[in-house]
Amino acid sequence: xxxxxxxxxxxxxxxxxxxxxxxxxxxxxxxxxxxxxxxxxxxxxxxxxxxxxxxxxxxxxxxxxxxxxxxxxxxxxxxxxxxxxxxxxxxxxxxxxxxxxxxxxxxxxx
Amino acid sequence: xxxxxxxxxxxxxxxxxxxxxxxxxxxxxxxxxxxxxxxxxxxxxxxxxxxxxxxxxxxxxxxxxxxxxxxxxxxxxxxxxxxxxxxxxxxxxxxxxxxxxxxxxxxxxxxxx
Numbered sequence: 001x002x003x004x005x006x007x008x009x010x011x012x013x014x015x016x017x018x019x020x021x022x023x024x025x026x027x028x029x030x031x032x033x034x035x036x037x038x039x040x041x042x043x044x045x046x047x048x049x050x051x052x053x054x055x056x057x058x059x060x061x062x063x064x065x066x067x068x069x070x071x072x073x074x075x076x077x078x079x080x081x082x083x084x085x086x087x088x089x090x091x092x093x094x095x096x097x098x099x100x101x102x103x104x105x106x107x108x109x110x
Numbered sequence: 111x112x113x114x115x116x117x118x119x120x121x122x123x124x125x126x127x128x129x130x131x132x133x134x135x136x137x138x139x140x141x142x143x144x145x146x147x148x149x150x151x152x153x154x155x156x157x158x159x160x161x162x163x164x165x166x167x168x169x170x171x172x173x174x175x176x177x178x179x180x181x182x183x184x185x186x187x188x189x190x191x192x193x194x195x196x197x198x199x200x201x202x203x204x205x206x207x208x209x210x211x212x213x214x215x216x217x218x219x220x221x222x223x
Contacts, residue, residue: 032210032211034211034212036214041201041217041219042216042217043114043116043203043205043214043215043216043217044154044203044214045214046112046211046213046214049210049211087153091210091212096142096159097144097156097159098144098156098205098212099156100146100153100154100155100156101153102153103153
């Protein structure tokens with residue numbers, strides 16, 4: 001199973017763009033990269049998923065370089081409500097379970 | 111899409127009793143279900159993996175006779191904490207898998223007195 005490494009914490013201000021980078025050096029060929037957001041006392045919420053290059057949805061973008069050994073979640077114009085823990089996980093259709101790392105605690109300040 | 115429900119959302123029980131937690135995928139079918147638990151200020155820890163109609167596979171250190179998992183259908187899985195003790199107090203989260211994506215339930219807060 002691919003291990004992921006992310007910064008433990010990040011601070012930002014409202015309206016700024018936030019980029020959280022995750023390294024996953026031993027990602028397997030079949031692995032997808034998925035990011036989740038978790039608020040206290042809630043289950044993780046799916047944000048975005050990608051396999052390679054760039055993926056964008058209504059809440060975030062995910063940048064994946066050609067070697068896929070890292071990925072960057074980009075949150076445009078964050079607000080106070082984006083304060084949460086963000087998890088980067090890698091896994092695939094055939095590799096089954098997702099193992100959580102410590103995640104990145106994002107604190108958005110006014 | 112990808113709506114997951116858990117019931118109950120929170121439960122308080124006496125030591126020695128059993129508690130059943132239900133997890134339902136409301137708008138998709140999940141051939142694989144994962145159960146996690148999360149202690150305060152910590153990350154999610156995988157407890158077990160179950161496939162519909164098969165016995166669950168437990169992670170190292172998780173007692174299979176204490177945490178009974180049933181995955182009887184593609185939309186329902188249950189986790190029963192048998193003879194619960196205070197150290198079982200935690201936040202339990204189910205995670206049904208659909209294609210290459212795992213989704214997560216809202217979690218169940220268990221407090222054992």
